[in-house]
Amino acid sequence: xxxxxxxxxxxxxxxxxxHLLDLLADVGVENFLLGLAEYIQQDFMRWDxxxxxxxxxxxxxxxxxxxxxxxxxxxxxxxxVNGHPKNTLKGLQTVTAFGVLADVDxxxxxxxxxxTVLTALRTAATSALVxxxxxxxxxxxxxxxxNGAQSEFQALAFKALLGITQVKLFDIDRSASIKCYxxxxxxxxxxxxxxxxQEAIEGAHIITTCTADKCNATILTDEMVANTVHINAIGxxxxxxxxxxxNLLLRGDVFVEYxxxxxxxxxxxQLDASSFVTEIHRVISGLAPGRTVAQQLTIFDGVGxxxxxxxxxxxxxxxxxxxxxxxxxxxxANPKDPRNLFGLLANSQKTSLRQAS
Amino acid sequence: xxxxxxxxxxxxxxxxxxHLLDLLADVGVENFLLGLAEYIQQDFMRWDxxxxxxxxxxxxxxxxxxxxxxxxxxxxxxxxVNGHPKNTLKGLQTVTAFGVLADVDxxxxxxxxxxTVLTALRTAATSALVxxxxxxxxxxxxxxxxNGAQSEFQALAFKALLGITQVKLFDIDRSASIKCYxxxxxxxxxxxxxxxxQEAIEGAHIITTCTADKCNATILTDEMVANTVHINAIGxxxxxxxxxxxNLLLRGDVFVEYxxxxxxxxxxxQLDASSFVTEIHRVISGLAPGRTVAQQLTIFDGVGxxxxxxxxxxxxxxxxxxxxxxxxxxxxANPKDPRNLFGLLANSQKTSLRQAS
Numbered sequence: 084x085x086x087x088x089x090x091x092x093x094x095x096x097x098x099x100x101x102h103l104l105d106l107l108a109d110v111g112v113e114n115f116l117l118g119l120a121e122y123i124q125q126d127f128m129r130w131d132x133x134x135x136x137x138x139x140x141x142x143x144x145x146x147x148x149x150x151x152x153x154x155x156x157x158x159x160x161x162x163x164v165n166g167h168p169k170n171t172l173k174g175l176q177t178v179t180a181f182g183v184l185a186d187v188d189x190x191x192x193x194x195x196x197x198x199t200v201l202t203a204l205r206t207a208a209t210s211a212l213v214x215x216x217x218x219x220x221x222x223x224x225x226x227x228x229x230n231g232a233q234s235e236f237q238a239l240a241f242k243a244l245l246g247i248t249q250v251k252l253f254d255i256d257r258s259a260s261i262k263c264y265x266x267x268x269x270x271x272x273x274x275x276x277x278x279x280x281q282e283a284i285e286g287a288h289i290i291t292t293c294t295a296d297k298c299n300a301t302i303l304t305d306e307m308v309a310n311t312v313h314i315n316a317i318g319x320x321x322x323x324x325x326x327x328x329x330n331l332l333l334r335g336d337v338f339v340e341y342x343x344x345x346x347x348x349x350x351x352x353q354l355d356a357s358s359f360v361t362e363i364h365r366v367i368s369g370l371a372p373g374r375t376v377a378q379q380l381t382i383f384d385g386v387g388x389x390x391x392x393x394x395x396x397x398x399x400x401x402x403x404x405x406x407x408x409x410x411x412x413x414x415x416a417n418p419k420d421p422r423n424l425f426g427l428l429a430n431s432q433k434t435s436l437r438q439a440s
Numbered sequence: 441x442x443x444x445x446x447x448x449x450x451x452x453x454x455x456x457x458x459h460l461l462d463l464l465a466d467v468g469v470e471n472f473l474l475g476l477a478e479y480i481q482q483d484f485m486r487w488d489x490x491x492x493x494x495x496x497x498x499x500x501x502x503x504x505x506x507x508x509x510x511x512x513x514x515x516x517x518x519x520x521v522n523g524h525p526k527n528t529l530k531g532l533q534t535v536t537a538f539g540v541l542a543d544v545d546x547x548x549x550x551x552x553x554x555x556t557v558l559t560a561l562r563t564a565a566t567s568a569l570v571x572x573x574x575x576x577x578x579x580x581x582x583x584x585x586x587n588g589a590q591s592e593f594q595a596l597a598f599k600a601l602l603g604i605t606q607v608k609l610f611d612i613d614r615s616a617s618i619k620c621y622x623x624x625x626x627x628x629x630x631x632x633x634x635x636x637x638q639e640a641i642e643g644a645h646i647i648t649t650c651t652a653d654k655c656n657a658t659i660l661t662d663e664m665v666a667n668t669v670h671i672n673a674i675g676x677x678x679x680x681x682x683x684x685x686x687n688l689l690l691r692g693d694v695f696v697e698y699x700x701x702x703x704x705x706x707x708x709x710q711l712d713a714s715s716f717v718t719e720i721h722r723v724i725s726g727l728a729p730g731r732t733v734a735q736q737l738t739i740f741d742g743v744g745x746x747x748x749x750x751x752x753x754x755x756x757x758x759x760x761x762x763x764x765x766x767x768x769x770x771x772x773a774n775p776k777d778p779r780n781l782f783g784l785l786a787n788s789q790k791t792s793l794r795q796a797s
Contacts, residue, residue, distance in 0.1 A: 099770035104788030112785060134498060141491060141511050143544045148516045150507050154498050159505045163518070163540065165547020171778040175546055179772050183520065187500045189532055190522020199773040203781055235782035259779055266782045412769075413456035415536050416556040421528040422616055424560055425592035425623045428469060431461030 094411030098196040098399055102408040107200075110402065113243035116236075118402075120208040120244055122394040127212075130364040132156060133390050137344040140321070145169060147321055153389035159185045160393040162198055166321060168295050177232065177295055178202065184396040194400050195412060198392065203233050205395040206387060207240035209340075210315045214245055214289055216366045216373035217338060217381040218313040222288035223248045228280050228302055229294035229318055230254035230263040237291050237315075238267055238274075245289075249273040253283035281307055291315040292326045299323060299353075305330035313374070313381045319350040320386040327382070329353045335380035338363045338373070340388040349384040360384070451768030455553040455756055459765040464557075467759065470600035473593075475759075477565040477601055479751040484569075487721040489513060490747050494701040497678070502526060504678055510746035516542045517750040519555055523678060525652050534589065534652055535559065541753040551757045552769060555749065560590050562752040563744060564597035566697075567672045571602055571646055573723045573730035574695060574738040575670040579645035580605045585637050585659055586651035586675055587611040587620035594648050594672075595624055595631075602646075606630040610640035638664055648672040649683045656680060656710075662687035670731070670738045676707040677743040684739070686710045692737035695720045695730070697745040706741040717741070 098106075107115055126133070138151040146167030153160055164180035171177055180198035185191060214222070225247045227234050231254070241247040250272050252260045260276045267274045277283040280302060284290050290312055292302045305328045308314065314335065319325040327350045337360045339345035346356055363383065365371035374381050403409050418427050455463075464472055483490070495508040503524030510517055521537035528534055537555035542548060571579070582604045584591050588611070598604040607629050609617045617633045624631045634640040637659060641647050647669055649659045660671065662685045671692065676682040684707045694717045696702040703713055720740065722728035731738050760766050775784050 097769070100773045100784070101770050101788070104784055107785055108788050136496075139493075139496060139507070139509060141509065141516055141544075143511075143513065145545050146547050148511075148542060148544070148547050150496070150509055150518060152496060152498065152507055154500075154505075156500065159498055161507060161520070163542075163549070165542075167545075167547045170546055173546070174778060175548065176773060176775075176778050176781070179548060181549070181771055185505060185520075185522075187498075187505070188502050188524075189527055189530070190503050190505050190524045191532065191536060192520070192538070197771050197773065200781060200784065231779045232781040262777065262780050262783075266780070266786070412454070413458050414538050414554050416457045416533060416554065418533075420619065421531060421533050422588045423619050423623070424533070424557060424589035426619075427457070427461055427557065428464055429623070431458070431465050 105408040122398040127364040151389040162392040207236035211240035211244035226283040226287035230259040251283040294318040302326040317385040335382040462765040479755040484721040508746040519749040564593035568597035568601035583640040583644035587616040608640040651675040659683040674742040692739040
């Protein structure tokens, strides 16, 4: 629009879905995951610099809409994200998201980004980063229970960060496993569809559970799981939505992102609030032990935390400096005299009159 | 971009600054304010349907960044807004904002809108709507103390909703008053610049205080104000930022938007938490008295509440149905099979390869 240029709005960089996909195609998915995991690791190592709070959640019968803010004193970020398990029946995503990175000193937004795809990437990068500290040495076999929208990202992150070579798939909906198989078969991984969760976890060093039902499910029972594996449980992420047998949680060493939020949303909502868990940033910073022996059941009760989204926005913002894949949004009013916001209306009316004549 | 169309993203309507200005030019500012006030009134009358919470505020030395969410069970909205008093020194706005309206059933965003200008409009519409219930009968003279970015919007809202004919301006910075005068002089109002707050409020039926300093200021002292006026105090809106003499608050009848938030942010942060205030929605719904006699000092301690932003987003969304002034954002990933989010990457890579060949 003409008036847009005339008013000299300070445009805000926007990374849409197609921009992010083009950026991913340029960089390569595995490289992207490696870079993103590095940013998350950096931010986990300076955990105390962040303002942290459990997310704001607006629950309805159909699902939840959440706002996830955080700040390190220099930048503020938040993510808008929904979780609506029945959306797939309408051809919609269970989870969609977008996020904003802003400058704390001025309060001005620096970036608006799609985060549906970016959340899948940051969740996978976080899972694999955590597993570097918790999974058995030389892990090569990954079981993926739940083969929905997150599954391929998980597989590639574990390949890129841990050198996983074999992926065993199981989903109660076989077509989901077939979809996942087709997407992964030419990615340098040995991929196999299994007929049961039990079959999938046989021989696996790492088990990812990532199922979507909003209920207290038991994807893994206590008897099924050996005392030597790492469980990456990322599907239990809101009140009333869990995946693991309570006895598994009692038997294993449980690691979380931010304890106050995970107590509300994670699989550990099944446990007493006094149960012992370790925040993973302490392991990454060397303040707490991760896996210490081969005979150890480790469980990452991942729910997704705002700092990871902060890292993801920071990462794409840095990548965007060199990338043409973006557009500018006319989001901020910018009158020449900041106190003369009203003057913009007069300019616009003049513009319209000129256009009409 | 090509890939954008190919991927058939469900685009989200975007109302940028220039779109809103063009919409305002089409509708007319006073008509816009009248329509917006009606939407706010409707939503205040169904107050109990809304999820309400004090806003999320991230404070820094320079200012504050806030998220203001609410929901009526059908729609969810939030506003991102900053408050940085020193921004004007850098040529930036003290307050910038944008907002989102979403569908509760799917969690999908329905609209992203600039809200810097829209917040000025909704604040003015709220002030004037409230004054319809609290100002003296046949009020015609408005004093405007503080002639910054909000002032002209306030004047036009009081003209449109209450039939104000005369506006008396005062600001410690005379250039702000001159700016305001120039903007209002041809708007059908008798406008006058005064040399003191005292001079400005002489003969005024309604006094709007709207100053920007982040401190406990005393714009109006107890002695200055007659027992027959309505004070519209909208500049005291965060902890440590107040405008009115405590004794004025003790003398007058105080009305607020949402008590828990105003206790934290409003001028009544100077009072005991047990001091009597009336939520204005109760007056608008006929559940509580507003002004009952001529000899009554009424004070609206306005801080801005999420429901007003919800109303504003709802209003512009309805206006946009008939308006060409908008664009679509490629914000939401939309794979054909919702579980096949990863499939988007393959499509994009193919697109890039095609473009490269």
